[in-house]
Each structure stands twice: as structure tokens, then as C-alpha cells.
Amino acid sequence: MDFYEIFNKMNQSLNGLTHLDELIQKTPRKIDPFKILISTILSVRTKDKNTSTATENLFAKYYTPIMIAGAELEDIEELIYVSGTYKTKALRIKQVSKIIIEKYSGNVPKDFNELIKLPGVGNKVANCVLIYAYNIPAIPVDIHLHRVSNRTGWVDTKTPEQTEKELRKIFPKNLWIDSNRLLVKFGQQICRPTYPKCNLCPIIDICKRNFSKSFTKIKKKK
Numbered sequence: 001m002d003f004y005e006i007f008n009k010m011n012q013s014l015n016g017l018t019h020l021d022e023l024i025q026k027t028p029r030k031i032d033p034f035k036i037l038i039s040t041i042l043s044v045r046t047k048d049k050n051t052s053t054a055t056e057n058l059f060a061k062y063y064t065p066i067m068i069a070g071a072e073l074e075d076i077e078e079l080i081y082v083s084g085t086y087k088t089k090a091l092r093i094k095q096v097s098k099i100i101i102e103k104y105s106g107n108v109p110k111d112f113n114e115l116i117k118l119p120g121v122g123n124k125v126a127n128c129v130l131i132y133a134y135n136i137p138a139i140p141v142d143i144h145l146h147r148v149s150n151r152t153g154w155v156d157t158k159t160p161e162q163t164e165k166e167l168r169k170i171f172p173k174n175l176w177i178d179s180n181r182l183l184v185k186f187g188q189q190i191c192r193p194t195y196p197k198c199n200l201c202p203i204i205d206i207c208k209r210n211f212s213k214s215f216t217k218i219k220k221k222k
């Protein structure tokens with residue numbers, strides 16, 4: 001399978017940026033790995049718009065590990081409220097900030113195995129930090145990458161972790177960094193969880209699922 005061609009076709013059908021790309025665009029001169037890390041923790045189980053709002057609210061007031069570690073928990077909760085599960089996230093963000101100061105001298109680690117030791121940091125968050133903060137090849141698999149990869153038949157897996165493992169075998173390494181930004185957008189705009197736009201899909205000819213026929217059947221029954 002030619003993933004260069006597939007990625008190119010998908011790219012031509014999409015608009016907009018991921019919330020992390022938007023974040024980087026706002027501060028192009030200096031990418032802040034700490035802000036990328038915190039923003040990615042905030043992005044868990046919420047929409048990009050809410051993640052961006054929560055990140056901007058928090059960093060308008062507290063923008064270093066020392067500041068967040070020293071902030072009142074209730075204050076952090078209020079600032080990130082819009083991101084959902086705000087109590088858990090506020091606690092994790094405060095704990096992460098403290099560990100980064102005490103164990104890593106204020107710097108976000110560049111190593112996957114160190115990153116996943118931080119509270120609230122799983123494979124997806126760690127991989128996002130690697131690619132968006134440090135430009136290190138990785139494949140962060142969220143619900144969109146997991147769904148698209150299974151529907152197309154690239155993988156046959158049950159969990160995002162299994163999907164990541166399989167995609168690492170089949171995606172050429174120099175596409176890893178772009179795979180997240182491309183497939184997240186593709187999953188949000190075309191291969192949506194419900195009502196995927198199969199009739200507009202640029203890769204319908206290589207997709208194993210292709211729901212367009214079942215939609216026609218549903219329409220005819222009505």
C-alpha cells in the first residue's frame with residue numbers, strides 16, 4: 001500500500017488545523033514543550049475548541065511549571081473548567097508541574113519512557129509531546145486514528161495501543177509525524193464516527209468498510 005499517495009489524497013480533502021498546530025502557529029518563534037504537554041493532557045475526552053480555550057485561560061495566568069505547581073488547585077480548576085473532568089485534570093497538571101521541576105529541572109523530558117511516568121500521560125499524550133514539541137517521529141493514536149485505521153483495514157485491532165503498534169510497522173517512518181495531524185482531521189471531517197462521508201471520501205477505493213452502500217439501502221427503505 002502506498003501511504004504517500006493515500007496521505008496526499010486525504011490531505012487534499014481537508015481544511016483547518018489540529019489544536020496543537022494552532023497552538024504552535026500562535027507562538028511560531030518558540031515552541032513551548034510544557035504548554036504542548038499541558039494542552040495535550042487537557043485535550044483528553046474533549047473537543048479541540050474546549051482544549052484551546054482551557055489552555056489559553058490557564059496560560060494567561062500561569063505559564064511555567066513553577067507557577068502551576070504553586071497555584072491553588074481551585075483556581076486551576078476554574079481556569080480549565082471548559083475542558084471537562086476538570087477536577088482530575090487540574091490535579092494531574094499540578095502534579096506533573098511539580099515532578100517536572102523536581103525531577104527534570106523544569107524541562108519536559110524528550111523520552112517516551114520518561115513521559116509516560118508522569119500522571120495523566122499515556123501513550124497518546126507522550127507521543128504528541130514527542131512530535132509537536134520536539135519533532136521526534138511518533139504515532140499518537142486517538143479515537144480518530146484508531147477508527148480510521150480499522151475501517152480502512154490497515155489494522156484489525158481492539159485498542160489504540162494495539163493500533164499504534166501495528167501502524168508503526170506499516171507507516172513509513174517519515175510519515176509518522178504527519179500521521180496525527182492528518183488522520184485526526186480526516187476522522188473529524190470525513191470518516192466521522194457516525195455518518196461518515198463515504199461518498200466524498202478520497203480513499204473509498206481502498207477502504208474495507210465503505211458505508212456508502214448501506215446508506216443507500218437505509219434511504220431506499222424509508
Ligand code: SF4
Pocket residue numbers: 148151152190191192196197198201202203204207208209210211212
Ligand atoms: S470510505 Fe467511508 S469508512 Fe472508508 S475511510 Fe472513507 S469515510 Fe471512512
